[in-house]
Amino acid sequence: MNGPTVVDSVTALRAQVRDWRRAGLRVAMVPTMGALHEGHVSLVRIALERAERCVVSIFVNPTQFAPTEDLDKYPRQLARDLDRLRDAGAHLAFTPRVSEMYPAGFATKISVGGPSGGLETDFRPSFFDGVATVVAKLFMQAAPDCAVFGEKDYQQLCVVRRLCRDLDLPVEIVGAPTVRDAHGLAMSSRNAYLGEAEIEIARKLNVILRQTAEELATGADETKATGDAAKALIEAGFQKVDYVTARQAMTLAPWQRDRNGRLLAAAWLGTTRLIDNVEILPG
């Protein structure tokens, strides 16, 4: 089986998508930063359930990294990524250079309020501006019918949904369940930074979140339950907890016990920051 066609210019991307569209084919997009793992593969599979063609963008977007963050060491492994995309059945890999996405004179920023409030934004203030701007650009470049985003980055999924509704972007946003290892650890490109002992600790994140979500669903006090979860993460070996917070599932407004909720967390293992989230059933 052939691997995906690789293009690095917007012109070539548009030409291919236009040809597909003229042939009556639906086009799905999976935006990624590369370092592809089973989670990304599942996004491509879901994309191909909804469209005949799948474009995967691989672009480590500098505008969503703060100067102190891991832009330079973020894993880049294009050959391996293309192998994975071939196996997953993706048709086109769009691998633009930074200068193709942000040419000289670039001066535009999209800010999404609402679901971007708090959580990641408290610790990465410009992160969602970077995400919203690059996602809008990718959608304008590729003009997909739909795009698939993982629930692993749950707040990002909510922000992208809000972005598309607010700017009337004609792209259906599909959320995809988080892929986990046998111990429930969410697949993440940043897991590559972890040693074996750290992986053991990292696996406790989802266990503690699931247990806390269950407690919240069955009547536990919100402040006590999330505070206990943060303590449990430290006891499990995490060095620092950025947040463990319950929110409403769609708007990320403050949690209400009688509605669908989401429990979200971010915590540090050494110099690696992990995030995860789980459903809270309405009580």
Added chain:
Amino acid sequence: MNGPTVVDSVTALRAQVRDWRRAGLRVAMVPTMGALHEGHVSLVRIALERAERCVVSIFVNPTQFAPTEDLDKYPRQLARDLDRLRDAGAHLAFTPRVSEMYPAGFATKISVGGPSGGLETDFRPSFFDGVATVVAKLFMQAAPDCAVFGEKDYQQLCVVRRLCRDLDLPVEIVGAPTVRDAHGLAMSSRNAYLGEAEIEIARKLNVILRQTAEELATGADETKATGDAAKALIEAGFQKVDYVTARQAMTLAPWQRDRNGRLLAAAWLGTTRLIDNVEILPG
């Protein structure tokens, strides 16, 4: 001759444009805030030189008015506007309510840097955020091939061009020459606020700008020439001058004598704020 079809929902707008597109017709858009005058009519005529169908949006966009500005008194006259559009040959008028453009939960803002710096932004700090956001939305809603904007709002034209380039919006932006009365007064919906004596004064704005641009093109000192122009406006009867500034024609970066330039001004007549601009030829 029939007037334009009037739709107030995005759904109806998209359905009409989709039908045209299926029929192989090119679609142009003219975004307006209504209170249409000869300047707008010229935009529609230019649109129809470039496309078989013309959509005109009429939407007094609240997000580009500051709380102190004239949102409530901005002239609204839909029946007259539709007469003008019929005469101009526009095919569709899109007249959304505020709730159609900004439904509950709306939370997204587009900020364009670069050409938005200074000039209008010094006096209307949120103006171009409002313009950029609504223009992006209108383009996503109507999906036109091209859109026509008047040079009267010259900084706006530069900001919209930058917006489209930066976000890869697949819309060609066409700038249209300012329509003026026999005395050179630029057509503007806000001229309706002016009494007869004020109109006489307003007509001096373009005269003073043309004269100053000529002086700049033939070697005058920039600071002196623009300062003299501001003084001349006050002497002519304007109560206050917000700015008279020379800039580079495309980027609106600081003026350079050997490049195409633009001389831009904003000044107050009573409670009415007028803007205008003229070309500066390279020296």
